[in-house]
Amino acid sequence: MPRLAVDIDPELTFLLPRGRRRSPLEVDAGATDTAGHIVQSLGIPLTEVGELRLDDRLIPRAEQRRAPIGSAALLAVHRRPRPQPHAGRFLLDVHLAALARRMRLLGIDTAYEPDADDGRLADWAAREQRVLLTRDVALLSRAVVPDGALLVHDDVADQLDDVLDRFAPALAPWTRCLVCGEALGAVAAEDVASEVEPGTLRTYRDFARCTGCGRVYWRGAHSRRLEGIVEHARDRVRRSSTAEGGGEALG
Numbered sequence: 690m691p692r693l694a695v696d697i698d699p700e701l702t703f704l705l706p707r708g709r710r711r712s713p714l715e716v717d718a719g720a721t722d723t724a725g726h727i728v729q730s731l732g733i734p735l736t737e738v739g740e741l742r743l744d745d746r747l748i749p750r751a752e753q754r755r756a757p758i759g760s761a762a763l764l765a766v767h768r769r770p771r772p773q774p775h776a777g778r779f780l781l782d783v784h785l786a787a788l789a790r791r792m793r794l795l796g797i798d799t800a801y802e803p804d805a806d807d808g809r810l811a812d813w814a815a816r817e818q819r820v821l822l823t824r825d826v827a828l829l830s831r832a833v834v835p836d837g838a839l840l841v842h843d844d845v846a847d848q849l850d851d852v853l854d855r856f857a858p859a860l861a862p863w864t865r866c867l868v869c870g871e872a873l874g875a876v877a878a879e880d881v882a883s884e885v886e887p888g889t890l891r892t893y894r895d896f897a898r899c900t901g902c903g904r905v906y907w908r909g910a911h912s913r914r915l916e917g918i919v920e921h922a923r924d925r926v927r928r929s930s931t932a933e934g935g936g937e938a939l940g
């Protein structure tokens with residue numbers, strides 16, 4: 690079988706099988722193998738890949754799963770440019786409950802279900818054209834997943850920073866329910882009088898109700914920690930929106 694040299698962005702080599710974490714890497718490849726197949730067979734989901742080049746030919750993202758390598762001798766694999774274009778809708782896998790709450794706190798459209806299996810997550814992402822965030826390479830590599838991102842951190846603060854750097858999403862803090870993710874609508878104090886403690890009613894003036902689950906929210910004394918998360922996120926997005934400047938066309 691012919692040999693193909695695969696030149697891999699240093700930011701992606703950690704995904705290669707242990708013992709093969711070097712670049713360029715020589716692989717066996719047939720002329721009809723697609724560039725996308727070769728990349729994913731090395732353990733790199735295409736969601737993590739920006740530009741692919743076969744010798745000097747650029748393979749657009751949409752064609753990566755279909756473009757045969759033919760007689761090319763070199764496949765160059767670049768990482769996804771940041772910020773990565775997106776339509777503002779995300780879906781999180783079952784291990785990312787804490788991240789889901791923080792993204793909702795920031796007003797990002799974040800779908801999450803604690804017991805969704807991989808098949809449901811992949812279909813859901815496809816049906817609603819959501820960006821799938823997960824730590825699972827196999828899930829991310831499914832052809833039906835429209836777009837996504839591999840999260841590499843354990844800690845929720847690091848995960849959130851990574852998402853903000855990678856997507857620079859529009860933020861609208863305090864506008865979504867932390868539990869179900871739906872939008873909040875402002876309500877008058879008297880409309881929630883029977884649902885909150887009298888002390889709360891006396892102390893706070895800004896109340897909101899979730900349009901999805903009906904839960905009542907108010908800007909409480911315990912929210913200083915959350916205020917800190919919001920301020921940090923605003924800063925982070927401000928910096929990541931201007932950092933690389935490159936990006937790629939949406940669609």
Ligand SMILES: [Zn+2]
Pocket residue numbers: 866867868869870871899900901902903904
């Ligand atoms: Zn809700």
